[in-house]
Amino acid sequence: MAVITNVVTHDIRFPTSLSLDGSDAMNPDPDYSAAYVVIETDAADGLEGHSFVFTIGRGNDVEVAAINALRDHILGLDIDELLSDMGAASALLNHDSQLRWLGPEKGVMHMAIGAVVNALWDLRAKRAGEPLWLHLSKLTPEEIVSIVDFRYLTDAITPDEALQILRAAEPGREERIQNLLDSGYPGYTTTPGWLGYSDEKLARLCKEAVADGFGQIKLKVGADLDDDIRRMRVARASVPAGFPIAIDANQRWDVADAIEWVQALAEFEPAWVEEPTSPDDILAHAAIARGIAPIRVATGEHVQNRIVFKQMLQAGSLSVMQIDAARVGGVNENIANLLLAAKFGVPVCPHAGGVGLCEAVQHLSMFDYVAVSGEMEGRMIEFVDHLHEHFITPTVIRDGQYIAPTTPGAGTEMLSTSIEEFTWRGQPASA
Amino acid sequence: MAVITNVVTHDIRFPTSLSLDGSDAMNPDPDYSAAYVVIETDAADGLEGHSFVFTIGRGNDVEVAAINALRDHILGLDIDELLSDMGAASALLNHDSQLRWLGPEKGVMHMAIGAVVNALWDLRAKRAGEPLWLHLSKLTPEEIVSIVDFRYLTDAITPDEALQILRAAEPGREERIQNLLDSGYPGYTTTPGWLGYSDEKLARLCKEAVADGFGQIKLKVGADLDDDIRRMRVARASVPAGFPIAIDANQRWDVADAIEWVQALAEFEPAWVEEPTSPDDILAHAAIARGIAPIRVATGEHVQNRIVFKQMLQAGSLSVMQIDAARVGGVNENIANLLLAAKFGVPVCPHAGGVGLCEAVQHLSMFDYVAVSGEMEGRMIEFVDHLHEHFITPTVIRDGQYIAPTTPGAGTEMLSTSIEEFTWRGQPASA
Numbered sequence: 001m002a003v004i005t006n007v008v009t010h011d012i013r014f015p016t017s018l019s020l021d022g023s024d025a026m027n028p029d030p031d032y033s034a035a036y037v038v039i040e041t042d043a044a045d046g047l048e049g050h051s052f053v054f055t056i057g058r059g060n061d062v063e064v065a066a067i068n069a070l071r072d073h074i075l076g077l078d079i080d081e082l083l084s085d086m087g088a089a090s091a092l093l094n095h096d097s098q099l100r101w102l103g104p105e106k107g108v109m110h111m112a113i114g115a116v117v118n119a120l121w122d123l124r125a126k127r128a129g130e131p132l133w134l135h136l137s138k139l140t141p142e143e144i145v146s147i148v149d150f151r152y153l154t155d156a157i158t159p160d161e162a163l164q165i166l167r168a169a170e171p172g173r174e175e176r177i178q179n180l181l182d183s184g185y186p187g188y189t190t191t192p193g194w195l196g197y198s199d200e201k202l203a204r205l206c207k208e209a210v211a212d213g214f215g216q217i218k219l220k221v222g223a224d225l226d227d228d229i230r231r232m233r234v235a236r237a238s239v240p241a242g243f244p245i246a247i248d249a250n251q252r253w254d255v256a257d258a259i260e261w262v263q264a265l266a267e268f269e270p271a272w273v274e275e276p277t278s279p280d281d282i283l284a285h286a287a288i289a290r291g292i293a294p295i296r297v298a299t300g301e302h303v304q305n306r307i308v309f310k311q312m313l314q315a316g317s318l319s320v321m322q323i324d325a326a327r328v329g330g331v332n333e334n335i336a337n338l339l340l341a342a343k344f345g346v347p348v349c350p351h352a353g354g355v356g357l358c359e360a361v362q363h364l365s366m367f368d369y370v371a372v373s374g375e376m377e378g379r380m381i382e383f384v385d386h387l388h389e390h391f392i393t394p395t396v397i398r399d400g401q402y403i404a405p406t407t408p409g410a411g412t413e414m415l416s417t418s419i420e421e422f423t424w425r426g427q428p429a430s431a
Numbered sequence: 432m433a434v435i436t437n438v439v440t441h442d443i444r445f446p447t448s449l450s451l452d453g454s455d456a457m458n459p460d461p462d463y464s465a466a467y468v469v470i471e472t473d474a475a476d477g478l479e480g481h482s483f484v485f486t487i488g489r490g491n492d493v494e495v496a497a498i499n500a501l502r503d504h505i506l507g508l509d510i511d512e513l514l515s516d517m518g519a520a521s522a523l524l525n526h527d528s529q530l531r532w533l534g535p536e537k538g539v540m541h542m543a544i545g546a547v548v549n550a551l552w553d554l555r556a557k558r559a560g561e562p563l564w565l566h567l568s569k570l571t572p573e574e575i576v577s578i579v580d581f582r583y584l585t586d587a588i589t590p591d592e593a594l595q596i597l598r599a600a601e602p603g604r605e606e607r608i609q610n611l612l613d614s615g616y617p618g619y620t621t622t623p624g625w626l627g628y629s630d631e632k633l634a635r636l637c638k639e640a641v642a643d644g645f646g647q648i649k650l651k652v653g654a655d656l657d658d659d660i661r662r663m664r665v666a667r668a669s670v671p672a673g674f675p676i677a678i679d680a681n682q683r684w685d686v687a688d689a690i691e692w693v694q695a696l697a698e699f700e701p702a703w704v705e706e707p708t709s710p711d712d713i714l715a716h717a718a719i720a721r722g723i724a725p726i727r728v729a730t731g732e733h734v735q736n737r738i739v740f741k742q743m744l745q746a747g748s749l750s751v752m753q754i755d756a757a758r759v760g761g762v763n764e765n766i767a768n769l770l771l772a773a774k775f776g777v778p779v780c781p782h783a784g785g786v787g788l789c790e791a792v793q794h795l796s797m798f799d800y801v802a803v804s805g806e807m808e809g810r811m812i813e814f815v816d817h818l819h820e821h822f823i824t825p826t827v828i829r830d831g832q833y834i835a836p837t838t839p840g841a842g843t844e845m846l847s848t849s850i851e852e853f854t855w856r857g858q859p860a861s862a
Contacts, residue, residue, distance in 0.1 A: 102494065
């Protein structure tokens with residue numbers, strides 16, 4: 001019998017604010033960071049589970065404290081038993097009645113639980129010798145349903161309905177796995193569109209994005225309307241006619257502002273409008289969606305849990321669901337989100353970027369394609385060309401496609417040298 | 432010029448799980464705790480601002496870490512300037528773009544911000560030599576509006592509409608202040624209804640509650656329907672005909688369960704059904720409200736912020752709004768909540784109990800009565816007879832009424848001896 005012998009945390013921060021990479025209307029100077037966790041066991045294989053919460057700097061220490069608060073929940077547990085029932089493993093953390101008070105199921109504590117759950121999935125996939133997407137894609141519909149916490153979901157989707165969706169996607173799984181291995185999964189890029197960039201840099205990066213084979217670009221908007229009009233004009237002039245350009249307001253607006261602002265940009269035919277308002281505001285998203293139709297609303301990177309996604313689908317708040325690998329309670333809750341999206345027929349186009357989010361979330365989109373929605377049409381994963389070099393298995397993009405990872409694990413393990421170099425010591429590491 | 436010289440935190444935990452005080456269907460064994468903060472200055476008056484986040488045990492250390500993460504935001508600031516514009520003081524914390532990633536405006540980080548904001552209000556009221564409720568009640572409508580962050584609210588209430596509500600309540604302020612000083616504010620009690628109590632204890636405590644002059648009692652439900660039916664029967668037999676008995680499910684149900692369970696208890700005429708489902712589920716609350724009408728839905732102790740309250744009012748999710756003094760971003764955000772309730776004509780009956788929540792929230796209800804809703808009809812503050820002895824100015828209840836505090840401050844300062852005795856040292860203090 002092997003047990004969990006240690007849960008190690010690291011406060012890792014990259015000084016990205018120095019270059020304005022990642023600048024948007026709400027986040028002018030992020031320092032991309034990771035509250036990082038390593039789960040160690042005494043198994044002979046020597047394998048570890050690695051994962052993290054992504055933050056943008058200050059407060060990364062609070063996430064580390066939250067992960068440390070979970071240490072005693074899993075230390076000493078039989079790792080075979082724990083990994084054999086990941087639904088129970090997640091419940092062990094999410095259903096702690098005292099910790100639940102700090103959410104429930106939202107914010108700092110929930111993200112920390114997500115990191116620990118994801119580290120367990122990383123370890124499980126490594127032990128299976130499979131990349132996480134493939135490991136998940138080989139589960140039976142019954143096994144997948146057992147991973148999901150259906151509490152607060154049954155007015156929208158029951159376990160039986162989930163089973164039906166998963167069984168309907170069973171035919172063709174092998175073919176879709178082969179498709180992924182052959183051709184990968186579509187990506188789109190946000191690299192050109194950060195607010196801090198000059199028009200010249202924007203134009204150059206737009207052209208490069210098209211040349212690199214991406215199927216869509218995205219621009220940050222919402223700080224100043226005249227600037228946004230000018231930048232959209234620059235971007236439109238830099239890409240072929242009809243090329244999709246999404247816009248992202250990062251929660252800047254109230255309802256009336258959102259509708260007015262987006263209508264002022266409508267001539268540039270945005271592919272979608274992302275995060276027009278508060279991620280908590282289901283009804284405002286729905287009102288905005290009605291107000292700007294047929295332009296689509298996309299949201300999700302800050303959606304706190306499956307319960308809010310459920311309501312957004314019920315209320316017609318979004319047309320594109322943007323799950324995030326490190327915001328909710330881990331792989332388990334994201335499988336609930338994928339099932340909800342499939343039930344409502346909404347495409348999932350994950351949020352990525354930051355630190356390691358591309359590495360992590362690609363596994364979920366690929367699993368969705370193989371075993372849940374069975375679809376790739378209208379779906380793509382965000383790509384931002386930052387900080388990949390710090391990961392053991394960095395995302396590989398070719399002709400705008402995410403190449404399916406084949407290395408065992410969840411893709412969330414950083415290089416030990418990067419962990420060492422960028423560990424926070426009270427001031428930024430040298431840029 | 433006086434500046435903030437220190438921000439001191441304490442991890443305080445009471446071993447309440449040993450007596451099953453506070454036991455309910457979701458929280459079987461809480462250890463009532465406070466992540467406590469003291470703001471010190473170098474002013475000659477020697478006054479300090481005290482406040483806390485209430486938690487139920489494990490994770491209290493995470494809240495302490497979150498408060499500590501705010502330390503550098505206020506250390507060294509000019510205290511006169513900071514306290515003179517509490518809207519700006521709150522924004523200083525809530526609008527930190529990096530910390531915002533950890534919410535936004537929800538969970539651990541938001542509660543920590545609320546504690547710091549409330550400690551500033553405690554200090555401000557002490558410096559004014561007034562209890563907080565009276566201090567707030569003397570502000571002009573314009574000053575009150577300046578305290579509120581209207582971001583994400585303007586589709587329901589604008590600053591101008593808030594001004595109208597506050598101006599309409601200006602006549603009669605003095606008379607209502609005198610009413611409070613003369614007669615206090617109605618309370619109701621949850622003391623009889625904890626799940627862990629025997630039927631005999633329940634019956635005895637129900638009779639005592641009526642004899643003590645409380646206008647309503649509340650029973651925890653949701654663990655077992657047969658038990659609930661039996662306990663409601665015991666409670667009904669222990670009080671006069673027609674005496675209001677509310678029930679509280681503490682988030683146990685999905686929509687269909689909630690409607691079925693409440694209908695099975697309908698014969699006992701519950702005064703309201705509290706927290707029937709997830710506090711995040713605006714649409715489920717609305718569906719339940721429709722399904723159990725005319726029985727009323729009450730909720731709010733776990734509602735994360737004003738944005739969710741706004742939607743619950745827009746969607747008809749609740750008929751009774753239960754603000755909590757230590758869940759949202761402090762006094763500022765609770766004033767937003769009071770204004771929303773006034774706009775929608777919904778009574779506010781605050782959640783209290785725990786550690787110091789009665790002491791804190793009475794100030795908000797009294798301010799609401801004087802300066803916002805101008806109403807007391809149909810309103811009351813929860814009362815639980817636990818842990819008051821640890822506060823400098825404990826809540827005083829007489830004939831079921833909260834007696835208006837007259838001591839300067841927000842009521843949130845604990846005795847230094849209690850802080851010392853119940854500081855967490857890795858195991859429970861002796862009971």
